[in-house]
Amino acid sequence: KNEVEQSPQNLTAQEGEFITINCSYSVGISALHWLQQHPGGGIVSLFMLSSGKKKHGRLIATINIQEKHSSLHITASHPRDSAVYICAVRTGTASKLTFGTGTRLQVTL
Protein backbone atom coordinates (compact mmCIF):
# COMPACT_ATOMS: atom_id res chain seq x y z
CA LYS A 1 0.00 0.00 0.00
CA ASN A 2 1.33 3.42 -1.00
CA GLU A 3 1.80 6.00 1.71
CA VAL A 4 -0.25 8.46 -0.34
CA GLU A 5 -3.40 7.39 -2.14
CA GLN A 6 -5.46 9.56 -4.46
CA SER A 7 -8.96 9.09 -5.81
CA PRO A 8 -10.27 9.00 -8.36
CA GLN A 9 -7.46 8.16 -10.76
CA ASN A 10 -9.36 9.66 -13.66
CA LEU A 11 -12.18 12.16 -13.69
CA THR A 12 -14.22 13.63 -16.50
CA ALA A 13 -16.50 16.56 -15.83
CA GLN A 14 -18.54 19.03 -17.80
CA GLU A 15 -17.76 22.71 -17.71
CA GLY A 16 -19.27 24.34 -14.66
CA GLU A 17 -19.33 21.25 -12.47
CA PHE A 18 -18.00 21.20 -8.91
CA ILE A 19 -15.04 18.82 -8.68
CA THR A 20 -13.53 17.03 -5.71
CA ILE A 21 -10.23 15.13 -5.69
CA ASN A 22 -9.29 13.17 -2.60
CA CYS A 23 -5.96 12.34 -0.99
CA SER A 24 -5.41 9.95 1.92
CA TYR A 25 -2.13 9.26 3.62
CA SER A 26 -0.96 6.76 6.18
CA VAL A 27 1.88 8.56 7.99
CA GLY A 28 2.10 11.52 10.29
CA ILE A 29 2.87 14.60 8.25
CA SER A 30 4.03 18.14 8.77
CA ALA A 31 2.37 19.43 5.59
CA LEU A 32 0.54 18.39 2.46
CA HIS A 33 1.09 19.85 -0.99
CA TRP A 34 -1.22 19.95 -4.00
CA LEU A 35 0.46 20.25 -7.39
CA GLN A 36 -0.92 20.69 -10.89
CA GLN A 37 0.74 19.16 -13.93
CA HIS A 38 -0.33 20.72 -17.20
CA PRO A 39 -0.84 18.66 -20.36
CA GLY A 40 2.50 20.03 -21.58
CA GLY A 41 4.20 18.51 -18.57
CA GLY A 42 4.99 21.54 -16.42
CA ILE A 43 4.36 21.22 -12.68
CA VAL A 44 3.21 24.07 -10.47
CA SER A 45 2.54 24.20 -6.77
CA LEU A 46 -1.06 25.03 -5.92
CA PHE A 47 -1.28 24.75 -2.16
CA MET A 48 0.76 23.84 0.87
CA LEU A 49 -1.26 23.26 4.03
CA SER A 50 -0.90 21.73 7.45
CA SER A 51 -4.36 22.44 8.83
CA GLY A 52 -7.76 23.81 7.92
CA LYS A 53 -8.49 25.22 4.53
CA LYS A 54 -6.96 27.43 1.85
CA LYS A 55 -8.58 29.11 -1.12
CA HIS A 56 -7.14 30.56 -4.29
CA GLY A 57 -9.58 31.69 -6.91
CA ARG A 58 -11.81 28.74 -7.80
CA LEU A 59 -9.57 26.25 -6.01
CA ILE A 60 -10.09 25.20 -2.40
CA ALA A 61 -7.93 22.77 -0.44
CA THR A 62 -8.88 21.27 2.89
CA ILE A 63 -7.11 18.94 5.25
CA ASN A 64 -8.21 16.84 8.23
CA ILE A 65 -5.12 15.83 10.15
CA GLN A 66 -6.96 13.43 12.46
CA GLU A 67 -8.47 11.54 9.54
CA LYS A 68 -5.28 11.81 7.44
CA HIS A 69 -7.27 13.13 4.50
CA SER A 70 -7.21 16.12 2.19
CA SER A 71 -9.48 17.27 -0.59
CA LEU A 72 -8.97 19.60 -3.52
CA HIS A 73 -12.12 21.25 -4.81
CA ILE A 74 -12.59 23.14 -8.05
CA THR A 75 -15.69 25.29 -8.34
CA ALA A 76 -17.21 26.22 -11.70
CA SER A 77 -14.77 23.98 -13.57
CA HIS A 78 -13.43 25.06 -16.95
CA PRO A 79 -11.63 23.18 -19.73
CA ARG A 80 -8.40 24.98 -18.79
CA ASP A 81 -8.55 23.13 -15.45
CA SER A 82 -7.82 19.92 -17.37
CA ALA A 83 -4.57 18.61 -15.88
CA VAL A 84 -3.16 16.00 -13.55
CA TYR A 85 -3.49 16.95 -9.88
CA ILE A 86 -0.91 15.46 -7.56
CA CYS A 87 -0.96 15.25 -3.79
CA ALA A 88 2.32 15.05 -1.86
CA VAL A 89 3.13 14.85 1.83
CA ARG A 90 6.09 16.04 3.82
CA THR A 91 7.04 14.50 7.15
CA GLY A 92 8.85 16.13 10.05
CA THR A 93 11.33 18.81 9.19
CA ALA A 94 12.61 16.94 6.15
CA SER A 95 12.37 18.46 2.74
CA LYS A 96 11.49 15.18 1.08
CA LEU A 97 8.06 14.88 -0.57
CA THR A 98 6.22 11.59 -1.09
CA PHE A 99 3.80 11.77 -3.99
CA GLY A 100 0.46 10.24 -4.83
CA THR A 101 -0.02 8.83 -8.31
CA GLY A 102 -2.13 11.75 -9.44
CA THR A 103 -5.68 12.34 -10.61
CA ARG A 104 -6.17 13.05 -14.29
CA LEU A 105 -8.97 15.57 -14.76
CA GLN A 106 -10.60 16.39 -18.06
CA VAL A 107 -13.20 19.12 -18.23
CA THR A 108 -15.28 19.18 -21.38
CA LEU A 109 -17.50 21.87 -22.86
Added chain:
Amino acid sequence: DAGVIQSPRHEVTEMGQEVTLRCKPISGHDYLFWYRQTMMRGLELLIYFNNNVPIDDSGMPEDRFSAKMPNASFSTLKIQPSEPRDSAVYFCASRNHSSYEQYFGPGTRLTVT
Protein backbone atom coordinates in the same frame (compact mmCIF):
# COMPACT_ATOMS: atom_id res chain seq x y z
CA ASP B 1 13.17 35.52 -12.83
CA ALA B 2 13.49 32.83 -15.50
CA GLY B 3 12.46 30.04 -13.19
CA VAL B 4 14.22 26.70 -12.96
CA ILE B 5 16.04 25.93 -16.19
CA GLN B 6 16.69 22.42 -17.41
CA SER B 7 18.57 21.16 -20.43
CA PRO B 8 18.19 19.41 -22.69
CA ARG B 9 14.39 19.30 -22.92
CA HIS B 10 14.51 16.05 -24.85
CA GLU B 11 17.23 13.45 -25.05
CA VAL B 12 17.23 10.27 -27.10
CA THR B 13 20.18 7.97 -26.64
CA GLU B 14 21.18 4.38 -27.13
CA MET B 15 21.57 1.89 -24.35
CA GLY B 16 25.03 2.03 -22.83
CA GLN B 17 25.64 5.69 -23.56
CA GLU B 18 26.32 8.29 -20.89
CA VAL B 19 23.57 10.85 -20.34
CA THR B 20 24.00 14.16 -18.51
CA LEU B 21 21.02 16.26 -17.48
CA ARG B 22 21.52 19.84 -16.34
CA CYS B 23 19.67 22.16 -14.02
CA LYS B 24 19.96 25.80 -13.03
CA PRO B 25 17.88 26.61 -9.94
CA ILE B 26 16.20 29.91 -9.24
CA SER B 27 18.73 32.44 -8.03
CA GLY B 28 18.81 32.60 -4.23
CA HIS B 29 17.28 29.16 -3.74
CA ASP B 30 19.43 26.97 -1.54
CA TYR B 31 17.61 23.65 -1.98
CA LEU B 32 17.69 21.66 -5.22
CA PHE B 33 15.76 18.47 -5.96
CA TRP B 34 15.99 15.88 -8.74
CA TYR B 35 12.85 13.86 -9.48
CA ARG B 36 11.98 11.14 -11.94
CA GLN B 37 8.46 10.61 -13.31
CA THR B 38 7.27 7.44 -14.99
CA MET B 39 3.84 6.12 -15.83
CA MET B 40 4.31 3.16 -13.53
CA ARG B 41 5.76 4.87 -10.46
CA GLY B 42 4.70 8.50 -10.76
CA LEU B 43 6.99 11.16 -9.29
CA GLU B 44 9.89 9.98 -7.17
CA LEU B 45 12.60 11.93 -5.42
CA LEU B 46 16.06 10.86 -6.52
CA ILE B 47 18.28 13.21 -4.52
CA TYR B 48 18.25 16.65 -2.98
CA PHE B 49 20.92 19.19 -2.08
CA ASN B 50 21.05 21.95 0.50
CA ASN B 51 23.69 24.62 0.01
CA ASN B 52 25.29 22.43 -2.67
CA VAL B 53 25.65 19.45 -0.28
CA PRO B 54 23.75 16.20 -1.00
CA ILE B 55 21.38 15.59 1.91
CA ASP B 56 19.31 12.58 0.87
CA ASP B 57 20.26 10.33 -2.03
CA SER B 58 18.23 7.33 -0.93
CA GLY B 59 16.11 7.55 -4.06
CA MET B 60 19.00 7.16 -6.47
CA PRO B 61 18.25 3.84 -8.17
CA GLU B 62 21.75 2.43 -8.38
CA ASP B 63 25.38 3.25 -8.93
CA ARG B 64 24.74 4.11 -12.55
CA PHE B 65 23.17 7.35 -11.33
CA SER B 66 25.19 10.21 -9.90
CA ALA B 67 24.41 13.83 -9.14
CA LYS B 68 26.60 16.81 -8.43
CA MET B 69 26.13 20.42 -7.48
CA PRO B 70 29.45 22.20 -7.95
CA ASN B 71 27.98 25.62 -7.16
CA ALA B 72 24.74 27.30 -6.17
CA SER B 73 23.61 27.85 -9.74
CA PHE B 74 24.25 24.50 -11.40
CA SER B 75 23.58 20.81 -10.91
CA THR B 76 23.95 17.71 -13.06
CA LEU B 77 22.38 14.28 -13.01
CA LYS B 78 24.42 11.68 -14.84
CA ILE B 79 23.45 8.18 -15.92
CA GLN B 80 26.27 5.91 -17.01
CA PRO B 81 25.64 3.51 -18.64
CA SER B 82 22.04 4.26 -19.57
CA GLU B 83 19.42 1.52 -19.90
CA PRO B 84 15.96 1.48 -21.54
CA ARG B 85 14.32 1.35 -18.09
CA ASP B 86 15.81 4.78 -17.36
CA SER B 87 13.41 6.29 -19.90
CA ALA B 88 11.36 8.84 -17.99
CA VAL B 89 10.86 12.55 -17.47
CA TYR B 90 13.42 14.01 -15.09
CA PHE B 91 12.46 17.14 -13.18
CA CYS B 92 14.61 19.52 -11.24
CA ALA B 93 13.04 21.74 -8.58
CA SER B 94 14.33 24.35 -6.17
CA ARG B 95 13.18 26.26 -3.12
CA ASN B 96 14.59 28.68 -0.63
CA HIS B 97 15.13 28.08 3.07
CA SER B 98 12.18 30.23 4.17
CA SER B 99 9.44 28.31 2.35
CA TYR B 100 8.77 24.66 1.61
CA GLU B 101 7.13 25.52 -1.72
CA GLN B 102 9.09 24.00 -4.57
CA TYR B 103 9.43 25.44 -8.07
CA PHE B 104 9.76 22.90 -10.84
CA GLY B 105 11.66 23.10 -14.07
CA PRO B 106 10.06 22.02 -17.36
CA GLY B 107 11.65 18.59 -17.21
CA THR B 108 13.89 16.56 -19.50
CA ARG B 109 12.24 13.73 -21.40
CA LEU B 110 14.79 10.94 -21.69
CA THR B 111 14.36 8.03 -24.09
CA VAL B 112 16.90 5.23 -24.03
CA THR B 113 16.60 2.83 -26.95
